[in-house]
Amino acid sequence: MVALLQKRFRVDPIILGSAFAIIAIIVVFPFTLLFLNSFRVDGVFTLQNYATVFQAKRNYTALLNSLQLGFFTSLFSVLLGAPLAWLVTRTNLPFARLFKTLFILPYMIPPFIGAIAWSQLLNRRNGYVNRLAQSIFGIQGYVFNVNTMPGLIWVMALYLYPFVFITVVGALERMDPTLEEAARTCGSRTMKIMKDITLPLVAPSIAGGALLVFASSIANFGIPALIGMQGRVFVLTTMIYSYMHSGGFKGISMAASLSIMLMGISVGALLLNNLYLKKKQYTLISGKSMRPKTLSLGRWKIPCFVLACVIVFVTVILPFFSIVLTSLLDAWGADITWENLTLRNYKYILFDYRLTRDALKNSFLLAISSATICMILGSLIAYISIKTKIKGRKLLETISLIPYTIPGTVVAIAMILAWSGGFGINLYNTFWILLVAYVAHYLAFAVRTTSASLEQIHSSLEEAARVSGGSWTTSLKDIVIPLIRPGLVAGWFLIFMPTLRELTMSILLWGPRTVTIGVAVFEMQEAGYVQISAAFATLLLIIVIAGNLLVKKLTRGKIGI
Amino acid sequence: MRKLVIVTILLVCTVLLFGAQKIMLYTSVPTEIMTAIADAFKAANPDIELEIFRSGTGTIQTKLAAEVQSGNIQADVLWVAEFSYYETLKKQGLLAQIDPEEASALPENFRDPEGYYYAGRLINMVIAYNTKALTAETAPKSWKELTDDKWYDNYVVPNPEYSGAAVAAVGALAKKYGWSYFEAMRSNEAVVVRGNSDVAQKVAAGEFPIGMTLDYIARDLNVKGSPIDIVYPIDGTIAIPSPIAVMKSTKNMEAAMRFVDYILSVEGQMALVELGSLVPIRPDVDPPANTPPAAEILGKSMDIDWKYIEEGLEEINTNFSDIMLF
Numbered sequence: 001m002v003a004l005l006q007k008r009f010r011v012d013p014i015i016l017g018s019a020f021a022i023i024a025i026i027v028v029f030p031f032t033l034l035f036l037n038s039f040r041v042d043g044v045f046t047l048q049n050y051a052t053v054f055q056a057k058r059n060y061t062a063l064l065n066s067l068q069l070g071f072f073t074s075l076f077s078v079l080l081g082a083p084l085a086w087l088v089t090r091t092n093l094p095f096a097r098l099f100k101t102l103f104i105l106p107y108m109i110p111p112f113i114g115a116i117a118w119s120q121l122l123n124r125r126n127g128y129v130n131r132l133a134q135s136i137f138g139i140q141g142y143v144f145n146v147n148t149m150p151g152l153i154w155v156m157a158l159y160l161y162p163f164v165f166i167t168v169v170g171a172l173e174r175m176d177p178t179l180e181e182a183a184r185t186c187g188s189r190t191m192k193i194m195k196d197i198t199l200p201l202v203a204p205s206i207a208g209g210a211l212l213v214f215a216s217s218i219a220n221f222g223i224p225a226l227i228g229m230q231g232r233v234f235v236l237t238t239m240i241y242s243y244m245h246s247g248g249f250k251g252i253s254m255a256a257s258l259s260i261m262l263m264g265i266s267v268g269a270l271l272l273n274n275l276y277l278k279k280k281q282y283t284l285i286s287g288k289s290m291r292p293k294t295l296s297l298g299r300w301k302i303p304c305f306v307l308a309c310v311i312v313f314v315t316v317i318l319p320f321f322s323i324v325l326t327s328l329l330d331a332w333g334a335d336i337t338w339e340n341l342t343l344r345n346y347k348y349i350l351f352d353y354r355l356t357r358d359a360l361k362n363s364f365l366l367a368i369s370s371a372t373i374c375m376i377l378g379s380l381i382a383y384i385s386i387k388t389k390i391k392g393r394k395l396l397e398t399i400s401l402i403p404y405t406i407p408g409t410v411v412a413i414a415m416i417l418a419w420s421g422g423f424g425i426n427l428y429n430t431f432w433i434l435l436v437a438y439v440a441h442y443l444a445f446a447v448r449t450t451s452a453s454l455e456q457i458h459s460s461l462e463e464a465a466r467v468s469g470g471s472w473t474t475s476l477k478d479i480v481i482p483l484i485r486p487g488l489v490a491g492w493f494l495i496f497m498p499t500l501r502e503l504t505m506s507i508l509l510w511g512p513r514t515v516t517i518g519v520a521v522f523e524m525q526e527a528g529y530v531q532i533s534a535a536f537a538t539l540l541l542i543i544v545i546a547g548n549l550l551v552k553k554l555t556r557g558k559i560g561i
Numbered sequence: 562m563r564k565l566v567i568v569t570i571l572l573v574c575t576v577l578l579f580g581a582q583k584i585m586l587y588t589s590v591p592t593e594i595m596t597a598i599a600d601a602f603k604a605a606n607p608d609i610e611l612e613i614f615r616s617g618t619g620t621i622q623t624k625l626a627a628e629v630q631s632g633n634i635q636a637d638v639l640w641v642a643e644f645s646y647y648e649t650l651k652k653q654g655l656l657a658q659i660d661p662e663e664a665s666a667l668p669e670n671f672r673d674p675e676g677y678y679y680a681g682r683l684i685n686m687v688i689a690y691n692t693k694a695l696t697a698e699t700a701p702k703s704w705k706e707l708t709d710d711k712w713y714d715n716y717v718v719p720n721p722e723y724s725g726a727a728v729a730a731v732g733a734l735a736k737k738y739g740w741s742y743f744e745a746m747r748s749n750e751a752v753v754v755r756g757n758s759d760v761a762q763k764v765a766a767g768e769f770p771i772g773m774t775l776d777y778i779a780r781d782l783n784v785k786g787s788p789i790d791i792v793y794p795i796d797g798t799i800a801i802p803s804p805i806a807v808m809k810s811t812k813n814m815e816a817a818m819r820f821v822d823y824i825l826s827v828e829g830q831m832a833l834v835e836l837g838s839l840v841p842i843r844p845d846v847d848p849p850a851n852t853p854p855a856a857e858i859l860g861k862s863m864d865i866d867w868k869y870i871e872e873g874l875e876e877i878n879t880n881f882s883d884i885m886l887f
Contacts, residue, residue, distance in 0.1 A: 125767055229755075230752060245619065245722070246622075246623055246722035251623065331787060333765070334766075354596060420631040428628065429627075511624075511635065512585055512635055527591070527592065527755075528759040528761070
């Protein structure tokens with residue numbers, strides 16, 4: 001009887017085994033292979049690949065550029081994100097709630113769409129801002145040139161600063177306001193309170209947000225590809241892309257070595273984030289939502305309001321307007337007159353351009369299947385990790401979380417090495433290689449959301465079901481799944497949305513029959529069809545916004561902006 | 562659970578269902594022009610479904626190399642920039658020896674004597690200029706002139722790592738003027754973008770007054786009303802016969818051959834002229850308006866050492882990017 005009972009308590013060994021096997025195949029194998037490959041030349045263990053990488057000045061420059069881009073983007077994001085967070089949470093800024101939403105909005109826009117918008121705005125001879133400056137101030141030549149390192153940092157920071165903003169808002173909302181009040185009662189001036197109390201308390205969150213921005217900016221492909229390459233500013237991701245697209249077979253070993261380097265920096269930054277935050281997380285910042293007294297801005301109220309409006313205008317309205325305007329132009333660079341406005345570009349992408357249909361079909365199919373597979377696999381892993389006592393369960397969970405910290409470019413290179421026929425399975429150029437890469441990269445979202453929900457279910461519920469004779473499957477079906485359903489739905493959309501517009505991995509993995517939305521827009525832009533890519537980008541923005549609204553409705557406001 | 566199984570099966574089916582009589586063409590002909598030509602082909606051959614993968618020659622080379630390595634070649638027909646790459650493929654035994662019916666109409670220099678590939682078009686690297694910024698009189702007249710201070714920060718060129726025509730052009734110019742020619746271009750702040758259509762679009766849009774690009778891409782934009790025109794440089798147009806070939810691995814030889822025959826036929830060449838402003842390779846088809854015929858262009862073109870282009874591909878790419886990009 002006891003034995004029987006114990007048997008019932010166990011997770012089906014087949015399911016258990018397959019979870020371990022799948023993780024081994026899609027995560028452990030490709031990344032181990034990539035790592036080993038970077039140390040191997042003709043079957044011998046050596047550091048020669050790394051030596052070769054550093055012999056070429058271009059690789060060295062790309063590495064330095066990546067670090068520079070990461071550093072300045074983080075710095076700029078902090079300067080923008082932290083004060084804004086303070087403004088919307090701690091002051092009597094008018095419409096603070098609305099601004100809070102608007103400041104997060106850039107997070108929703110795919111970064112490569114932002115790059116397209118800003119290359120329209122700040123292009124040297126044709127950029128709208130430059131043309132406006134020429135006609136108003138009669139300037140000869142140009143004021144801004146987006147195809148430079150500062151241009152790159154500008155665009156990157158505008159799309160990544162929400163990371164800092166969100167973390168700092170969180171910290172400020174959870175911070176105990178009595179400390180500030182105590183200081184105020186003792187007669188400290190606002191500036192002094194800020195310096196001595198508020199800032200030290202939110203500093204860990206600022207640092208955490210900055211490290212996230214750092215990791216995301218060096219992993220980003222779309223912005224440096226669309227803005228940097230034309231201005232000879234190469235970073236690691238675009239360098240790897242160049243090797244993969246034109247280097248033949250020598251290219252892939254260079255790409256692999258650079259990938260390991262990129263992965264090292266990115267994982268390093270995230271580890272630092274974990275270590276630093278764990279040590280510095282002041283216990284004060286834990287309690288929930290004590291309404292802090294808001295600070296009166298006094299005579300600064302109007303200037304701050306204007307500043308907030310300007311920031312929304314620059315980060316959201318201007319780029320959006322630019323893309324829509326360009327999509328309606330007869331030709332990129334044409335004068336903006338009524339005669340030059342047309343719907344032809346939309347007609348082209350909707351009805352004439354063959355790739356549109358393929359791209360929409362492939363991207364939706366990929367997003368739906370990867371979100372579904374991730375949720376099934378991810379919830380299984382979360383379940384094993386939290387609800388069982390199996391040896392190695394924490395390792396399984398940790399491994400499943402790793403690929404998300406690895407830049408997409410590196411994930412793609414690992415997949416190409418593993419699945420191009422060298423090991424019996426050939427997925428090169430197929431739908432499946434994209435699917436495997438997406439699943440590996442986004443699995444962490446599924447594991448995280450499900451484990452958060454699972455932790456809230458007391459095991460007595462399940463035990464009760466099993467003691468009353470229900471099998472493991474029954475208890476899962478009737479107790480666990482209904483309880484974690486909201487988490488499952490949320491996780492599904494968290495994976496569906498970014499995979500739908502994925503570019504970084506897809507650009508390295510797409511084949512003749514597997515073009516995706518991101519790739520189609522990128523290719524159009526790179527082929528110089530600026531007005532057509534703008535129309536496609538508008539279409540994508542509409543899909544993203546509609547999707548976001550839908551998610552918000554479905555999750556009752558828990559997810560989405 | 563059952564629903565899930567059904568959905569999975571449906572997913573698998575949609576992906577795997579690729580029927581017969583489909584051929585995959587890998588080409589560097591720009592998307593808009595290629596789509597128009599494909600539609601014309603489809604009208605004449607409704608039973609064949611032509612799928613197209615369009616990219617730069619460099620990218621296609623890398624893609625194809627990986628496909629060969631993995632033993633899964635998806636291309637049936639290959640139509641990219643220039644001869645030297647086809648020589649490489651021929652030596653690797655990847656091309657089919659074919660004898661298209663229409664081939665007899667081609668001049669000798671437009672086909673491989675052994676029958677592995679045939680020129681499907683003649684593409685010519687020229688200087689394009691924006692007609693709002695410059696006129697035929699003020700535009701640069703020669704390649705050499707591009708290194709003049711006068712054109713500082715004013716022009717854009719394609720990247721040979723992406724464009725096969727640019728490989729031929731860079732190779733030919735480097736042979737004629739030495740690599741110092743490109744060093745002078747770099748000092749003149751020449752901007753490098755991906756391919757020829759990108760260059761032409763940027764010139765037409767006024768982002769740059771001048772660009773190095775292919776004649777037909779600029780001509781096609783001009784015909785469609787864009788402010789762009791071309792100059793045949795006096796130190797020699799770089800004329801590149803752009804071959805078409807069938808992959809040995811094709812499972813659909815009949816359909817592939819019909820496509821090759823269509824491109825080489827009078828009808829096909831007329832479609833190229835009409836839909837893409839291309840220079841026809843057949844003497845019996847008239848070139849686009851205001852354009853010299855192939856023989857005349859070739860007569861005045863710059864010498865190209867194809868052996869050097871084939872063997873020096875890596876050197877050309879590396880030198881160019883070292884000088885122009887890094």
